[in-house]
Amino acid sequence: MKIRIACCLVVALVVTSFTPKPSPAANDAKITVLNPRGILPPIQRIPMAERLNSLEGKTIYIIDTKFARTRDFVETLHEVLQEKFPKTTWILRDKRGNYQVDDPDLWKEIKAKGHGVIMGIGH
Amino acid sequence: MGVPTVPVITQSFDELVTSIAYKKGIPGMRMVFTPHPVTDRPPDICRRYIEGKDPVSGKPMIDVIVSGLTQPVAAEDKQTGLIARPPRPRLLEPMTAEKLDQYFLDNDYTDGFPIVLPTEEKVAAMLKATSHRPDEMVGKMRPSDPHEAWEYTVEMVAVNAVMAGAKPEYFPAILAMASTGVTSLFSSTSSFARMAVFNGPIAKEIKMNSGIGAMGPFSHANSTIGRAWTLISKNLGGSGKPGETYLGSQGTPLNFSNICFPEAESELPKGWSPLHVQKGFKPSDSVVSLFSGWSLNNVAWFSSMPIHDVIRGWLEHFFSTSVSQATFILDPIVAKDIAAAGFATKEAYADYLVKNTGTPAWLYWQTRQNELKKAKEGVEPFAGYLKLGDNGVIPVSRFGRGRGKNRSGIEIIVTGGSTNAYWFGGDFSHVTSSSIDKWR
Numbered sequence: 001m002k003i004r005i006a007c008c009l010v011v012a013l014v015v016t017s018f019t020p021k022p023s024p025a026a027n028d029a030k031i032t033v034l035n036p037r038g039i040l041p042p043i044q045r046i047p048m049a050e051r052l053n054s055l056e057g058k059t060i061y062i063i064d065t066k067f068a069r070t071r072d073f074v075e076t077l078h079e080v081l082q083e084k085f086p087k088t089t090w091i092l093r094d095k096r097g098n099y100q101v102d103d104p105d106l107w108k109e110i111k112a113k114g115h116g117v118i119m120g121i122g123h
Numbered sequence: 124m125g126v127p128t129v130p131v132i133t134q135s136f137d138e139l140v141t142s143i144a145y146k147k148g149i150p151g152m153r154m155v156f157t158p159h160p161v162t163d164r165p166p167d168i169c170r171r172y173i174e175g176k177d178p179v180s181g182k183p184m185i186d187v188i189v190s191g192l193t194q195p196v197a198a199e200d201k202q203t204g205l206i207a208r209p210p211r212p213r214l215l216e217p218m219t220a221e222k223l224d225q226y227f228l229d230n231d232y233t234d235g236f237p238i239v240l241p242t243e244e245k246v247a248a249m250l251k252a253t254s255h256r257p258d259e260m261v262g263k264m265r266p267s268d269p270h271e272a273w274e275y276t277v278e279m280v281a282v283n284a285v286m287a288g289a290k291p292e293y294f295p296a297i298l299a300m301a302s303t304g305v306t307s308l309f310s311s312t313s314s315f316a317r318m319a320v321f322n323g324p325i326a327k328e329i330k331m332n333s334g335i336g337a338m339g340p341f342s343h344a345n346s347t348i349g350r351a352w353t354l355i356s357k358n359l360g361g362s363g364k365p366g367e368t369y370l371g372s373q374g375t376p377l378n379f380s381n382i383c384f385p386e387a388e389s390e391l392p393k394g395w396s397p398l399h400v401q402k403g404f405k406p407s408d409s410v411v412s413l414f415s416g417w418s419l420n421n422v423a424w425f426s427s428m429p430i431h432d433v434i435r436g437w438l439e440h441f442f443s444t445s446v447s448q449a450t451f452i453l454d455p456i457v458a459k460d461i462a463a464a465g466f467a468t469k470e471a472y473a474d475y476l477v478k479n480t481g482t483p484a485w486l487y488w489q490t491r492q493n494e495l496k497k498a499k500e501g502v503e504p505f506a507g508y509l510k511l512g513d514n515g516v517i518p519v520s521r522f523g524r525g526r527g528k529n530r531s532g533i534e535i536i537v538t539g540g541s542t543n544a545y546w547f548g549g550d551f552s553h554v555t556s557s558s559i560d561k562w563r
Contacts, residue, residue: 028219030217030219031220031242032242032243033215033241034213034214034215034243035213035215035279035282036241036354036359037359038264038360038361039274039276040208040271040273041208041272042206043206043208044205045148045203045205046147046203047200047203048127048151048152049124049127050196051192052127069163072161072164072165072169073173076170076173077131077169084185110126114126115126116128118130118131118188119128119129119130121157121161122132122133123133123136123159123312
């Protein structure tokens with residue numbers, strides 16, 4: 001029995017000493033990989049419009065983008081602004097279509113008749 | 124427009140709108156924030172929000188509106204010209220494999236699972252599977268409409284295909300998906316899921332699974348092609364940064380590999396066309412068809428009712444994020460039973476479903492305020508519908524509005540191993556189909 005155990009130990013030692021082990025150098029080797037990211041487009045800056053000296057005597061449009069079930073918020077905003085700034089004309093208007101649809105006619109009207117815009121709201 | 128403007132936004136979208144304003148070229152945009160959400164908030168709560176503080180700046184909301192319209196614009200916000208983006212090196216800085224794994228995780232290049240590092244050798248092997256040049260532009264992709272689109276080349280798609288663990292022979296299929304520009308990580312507060320259905324010789328060529336467990340994690344091709352779509356969406360389509368380019372409130376586990384499987388064409392009942400043929404391709408074409416939706420139910424219902432009417436009943440009462448589109452994925456057993464009941468084509472069964480499904484009354488009235496008004500005024504047929512009560516079924520189908528070659532708004536696909544009469548039903552709809560052969 002003792003001889004068999006001794007033989008097994010000898011075999012195990014021999015096998016262990018001849019099993020290749022990863023060298024520390026292999027683990028430390030630096031590799032080069034490709035960048036997985038795509039190409040980002042350039043950003044064209046848009047200058048901001050000059051601001052107003054004051055709201056008094058001005059016409060400000062409040063544009064409802066008509067996100068579902070947010071009408072109470074937009075109407076309340078209109079009410080509060082009318083109460084706090086009675087010398088300003090506050091016009092509440094719906095934008096055409098849903099919140100993703102452009103409305104160039106409305107922008108044209110605002111540019112012709114308005115001095116500022118408050119745009120809202122989603123969620 | 125050239126008119127001073129301030130948007131009012133709910134607090135949850137601070138990061139999103141700041142990022143979008145920058146990418147649209149107005150980094151100094153004045154924004155006003157209100158507590159989130161405002162949907163369904165009554166006027167008294169809305170007033171409290173409006174008269175309270177902007178939760179982002181901490182200043183009174185009204186003051187932020189006024190200063191946004193009246194405070195002079197800083198010189199830097201009057202500038203024109205281009206904002207430089209960070210340079211994009213083709214190769215990353217050499218590192219050990221362990222450090223690269225961490226680098227990819229830290230930079231959010233992965234889906235959270237380990238990836239195969241895209242070495243030059245592995246990417247070159249992937250590129251050999253297509254005749255297209257590495258620098259050829261494949262397409263543009265964006266998280267959703269308001270976001271900027273990123274562009275990508277054949278080589279960039281190959282990098283992500285390697286990362287997903289795909290074999291080179293899958294590459295034309297992955298290029299076909301990438302060429303559509305459809306992101307798998309669509310940014311909406313609802314958590315969209317996507318599906319990719321393969322047809323034609325490609326499925327057998329690359330050993331995709333359309334048999335037992337077709338939609339599960341049992342095929343290297345199904346799994347890694349689906350995974351590649353998500354990595355492409357993140358890394359080439361700019362999607363998938365929660366709060367900025369991904370807003371799905373709960374997210375969906377379906378995004379990991381995007382329900383990617385082939386149709387079991389050899390198991391289709393006689394007369395039923397494969398999906399790609401329904402979309403205008405030849406049977407010998409290899410095609411990937413992309414779908415968008417949210418959810419799927421997996422159902423078997425053993426009863427004396429024929430299966431085509433079990434499905435009809437399920438569809439009538441199915442309620443999900445979308446209420447006007449549906450896709451069925453039928454095991455071949457189910458497809459053959461439906462065909463045996465007299466439906467000679469997929470289209471015939473889809474038409475039957477449209478014609479024979481009504482709308483639960485509560486759902487009908489929720490989406491038709493004008494009709495409800497008419498009903499209360501005694502106008503028929505709406506007044507009659509109202510008499511059916513909330514538990515009634517109104518004889519108007521929700522599924523009649525199809526797009527393009529999709530005639531009914533209902534899609535039918537067959538896949539599975541015929542071990543039982545199961546089927547999936549859900550709110551997916553067809554987005555586009557793309558030739559794989561073009562990318563060989």
